[in-house]
Each structure stands twice: as structure tokens, then as C-alpha cells.
Amino acid sequence: MKKISLTGWILIAMIAGIIIGLLIHYNASKETVETFSSGISLFTDIFLRLIKMIIAPLVFSTLVVGIAKLGDIKAVGRIGGKTLLWFIGASLLSLVFGLIIMNILKLGQNLNLPLPASNAKISIEQSSLSFKNFVEHVVPASLMQAMASNEILQIVVFSVFFGIATAAIGEQGKIVIKALDAVAQVVLKMTGYVMNFAPIATFAAIAAILSIKGPEILFTYGKFIISFYASILCLWIILMLIASLFIGKRVINLVGSVKEAILLAFSTSSSESAFPGLIVKLEEFGCPNKIVSFVLPLGYSFNLDGSMLYMTFASLFIAQAYGIQMPLMQQISMLLVLMLTSKGIAGVPRAALVVIAGTLSMFNIPQQGLLLLLGIDQILDMARSATNVVGNSLATAVVSKMENALVDN
Numbered sequence: 001m002k003k004i005s006l007t008g009w010i011l012i013a014m015i016a017g018i019i020i021g022l023l024i025h026y027n028a029s030k031e032t033v034e035t036f037s038s039g040i041s042l043f044t045d046i047f048l049r050l051i052k053m054i055i056a057p058l059v060f061s062t063l064v065v066g067i068a069k070l071g072d073i074k075a076v077g078r079i080g081g082k083t084l085l086w087f088i089g090a091s092l093l094s095l096v097f098g099l100i101i102m103n104i105l106k107l108g109q110n111l112n113l114p115l116p117a118s119n120a121k122i123s124i125e126q127s128s129l130s131f132k133n134f135v136e137h138v139v140p141a142s143l144m145q146a147m148a149s150n151e152i153l154q155i156v157v158f159s160v161f162f163g164i165a166t167a168a169i170g171e172q173g174k175i176v177i178k179a180l181d182a183v184a185q186v187v188l189k190m191t192g193y194v195m196n197f198a199p200i201a202t203f204a205a206i207a208a209i210l211s212i213k214g215p216e217i218l219f220t221y222g223k224f225i226i227s228f229y230a231s232i233l234c235l236w237i238i239l240m241l242i243a244s245l246f247i248g249k250r251v252i253n254l255v256g257s258v259k260e261a262i263l264l265a266f267s268t269s270s271s272e273s274a275f276p277g278l279i280v281k282l283e284e285f286g287c288p289n290k291i292v293s294f295v296l297p298l299g300y301s302f303n304l305d306g307s308m309l310y311m312t313f314a315s316l317f318i319a320q321a322y323g324i325q326m327p328l329m330q331q332i333s334m335l336l337v338l339m340l341t342s343k344g345i346a347g348v349p350r351a352a353l354v355v356i357a358g359t360l361s362m363f364n365i366p367q368q369g370l371l372l373l374l375g376i377d378q379i380l381d382m383a384r385s386a387t388n389v390v391g392n393s394l395a396t397a398v399v400s401k402m403e404n405a406l407v408d409n
Contacts, residue, residue, distance in 0.1 A: 006195065007260045013199035014206050014267055021210025028211075037208040044208070044268060047201030050194045051273045054187055056147040058276055059155050059297045060162075061184040066293025067163025068177045076164060076294075082402050083295050086395050087303040094235060094305045095335040098312025101231050103331075107224050107313075108320030111372075150272075153301040184293075191276035202267035209378050221376045228313055232383045235309055236390055243394040246401045250408075251394070257285045258393045262386045269381040271388035275300060282393060286407035287400040295399050299392035306387025310380060311338045314356050318369030326363075334363055 004012075024036050070076050140146040140154035147155060166173040244251045255262075258281045261274035275296070282292045315334060319326055326334070337359050360367050373380070400406040 005260075006198065007263060009199040010202050010260065010263045010267060013203040014263075017203040017206025018210055020203075021207040022215065024207070024211040025214040033211050037212045040204045040211075041208045043197075043204035044201045047194070047197050048268065048270060048273060050197070051270075051276065052150050054191055054194065054276050055150055055152070055272060056155060057183065058187045058191070058279070059152060060147070060159050061180045061187065062279065062289075062293035063156060063159035063297050064163040064166060065177055065181045065184060066290040067160060068167040068173065069290040070163075070167075070294070073164055076160070079291065079294060079399060079403060080298075083298055083395065083399050084302065086398055087299065090239060090303060090305050090391055090395065091308050091339050092335075093238065094308035095312050095339060097235055097238070098231065098309045099316065099331055099335060101227070102313060102316040102320070105227055106320055107227060108317040109323075111321040112323060114322075152297060156297050156301060159297075188276065188280060191280070195277055198264055198273075201273075202264070205268050224317070225376060225379060228310070228380055229383055231309060231313070232306065232387055235305065235387065239305065239391060239394055243398050246398045247406065251397075254285055254393060254397050255390065257281050258389065261393075262389050265389045266382045266386040269378055269385050271304075271306075271385040271392075272300070274389050278389060278393065282396050285397065287396050288405045288407070291400045291403060291405060292396055295396045296392055299395050300388075303391055303395055304384075304388045305391035306384030308339070309387070310384045311356055311359075314370070314373055315359060315365070318360065318372065319363075319365050321369055321372060322366055324365055330363070334359060337362060 024033055028036065067076055070079065138153055138157060140151065140158055143155070143158050145151075146158065166176050240251045240255065243254075247254070258278060261278040261281060264277070265271045265274040279292055279296060282296070283289055312335065315338065316326070316331070338355065357367050357370060360369070397406060
């Protein structure tokens, strides 16, 4: 009898979660539903905390080793330049694609909501847009503090400096590299243990949301959800077609190789949960360790394609819902602001809402409009988290090919 793969177990868990969630929703009292949802969500929380426990040491150890293996600052600069060029292009593509779709469909136009009172409040904290705060967010004051709060971008900055310095001191640096390489292998082994809990976390996440929301939420916001998911699928196809210009037909094999990571990010609404396993799958696909270790952590801060598309959808949907006319140039300005302010946000659930809240206020669009989307944000977050994984996988493979380092397996 053939053994069921992790992907199979995750799919089974998703189906079971849907069934149990709907049964609880229709057959239990409101108090019981809330108790069930709160209790079973604990399994998802535990899994995500286990993943976050791994992220910081894994990013630090793999990135330092990867940079040290690159050899010199020129190699780091060359690969970093190619990586950022892909990231910027993919981000702009995602934002512009969302702008085009929303201007064609005008999903919020028929709501005709009255503008709220200027002193009305919502519970979402604004994202600071000042350059000073952006720099403070990027440059760590303390490595320990950055690791404790899982600030991936700050860990990346420290790791780049540490990796270059380690390579620069010669023989003594090789001792550090060997030790950190062993640390990375230990953490990846831990990842294997943690991933055994993925189906349980998947079941809990799906059952919790469906027990509370039920299928009615799909009907109420059906047009928006279907349009967003269709746009996400189109974005996948476009990104894969562009990537195929570099890696050819292997792009299909790549997506197949990382399907477990995609499913995990989708079911838990967190692309961060897929990070450890994604490193292993990309190396198995043929991407060298030194490039995977460099590109992937950067991607989790700079290349959130699904989140970019959602930010455009949400911002323009809210503007349309309140009847606010935005000229094309103003929409483009908003996209550029979203692109800049989103860099460095972690791949965690609902981080994009914080950025959107700050951007809306900058363009005099009522933040209260975000309340329209909070009810379905979990469903939308599933799609954008999966897309972030796809985008970062493609970026890693393309950069590997640009460096003539992609191995044919």
C-alpha cells in the first residue's frame, strides 16, 4: 500500500476541516461554536509558534553560510542586484495587474456607502509612512531583539554584514561557517519534526473559520472572492510564463515540487509557515544552497506578490465603495506608496491590513472601509500567502539560472 504524502494529508485535513466546521456551524449553539473555534484554533497557534521558533536561527545560519560561500562582496552585489531587480519587477506587475482588474470590474461601485464621520475610529493601527521609521525598521538596533520579534528583514541586514565579514577573515571564518552550516542542518531536521503537525494545524484552521463564518460568507462576498482568486490564478500564470523565459518548461516541475509549501501557506494563511520546508524543496529542485539561502529570506521581506495584488484590490475597492473618484495618476501614486511601505512586512496573517490602513489615510480614503473586508480577510489571506510562496520560489529558480547555477535534476 502506497504511503500517503504530506501533501495528501494536508488535503485530507482541509476536507475534514470543511466538513467538521460546517457541522458545528449548523448544529451547535453560538456559545458552543465560539468555544469550539477558540479551542481548536490553539492547534494552529501552536504550529505557527513552532514555525516562528525556527525562522530566526534558520534565516541567520543559512544566509551567513550562503553569503560566505559566495566568496566576496562583488558576488553578493551581483546576485543581490539580480534578485532585487526581479523583486521590483514582480511587485510592480502585481500592483499594476490589480489596478487594471479593479478598474475593469469596479467591484465596490454599487455599494454607494456614505462617507463616515471624520472622527470615527477603527481598530487597525496605521502603518507609519515616514522615511525615518522605515530605516529604523530595516536596520536592527540589536540582533537579539530582531530575532526575538522575528524581524526577518533586520536579521537579513545583520546576516549580510556578518557573512561578508566571516568570508573576509579567511581560515578562521571557515570554522564559523562550518559551525553555522551544522546549525542550519539541525534546524532543518527540527523542521521535519514540526511539519508532521502540519495536517493537524490545517484541519484546525479550516474548521475554526467555517464553524464561525459558515458558507454564507462565500455568498455575501462571492463576487469579490471569486474575482480575487481568479486574479491570483492569472498572476500565477503570468509569473510562471515570465519565469519560463529563463528556466523553460521546468517551471511546471518547480511549482509541483513546492506544492506542499503552497498548500501549507494556503491552509494556515501564513507564507512564513512554509519557509523552512521551502528551502529543502528548492534545493532538491536544483537551486544551489548559497543562492537559496540568500534569495529566499530577502523574498520574504521584499517579494510578497500576493500581498501586493491584495493591497491594490482592497484600496481601490474601498475607494469605489465610498464613491471616491481617483484619477489614474493618483492611483499610480497610491501603488508606488503601497510598494514602498510594504517592504519589510513579515509574511504573517493580515500584516497587509496595517500597510493599507496607513495608505488609505494618506489619500483621504476612509479607513473604516477596511471593516468591509475584515470578515473575509482570512479567506483572501489564504490565496495571497500561497502566492507569496509561488513568487519567491520562481524568483529563487530564476536567479539561480541567471547565475548558471541551476542544476538539472
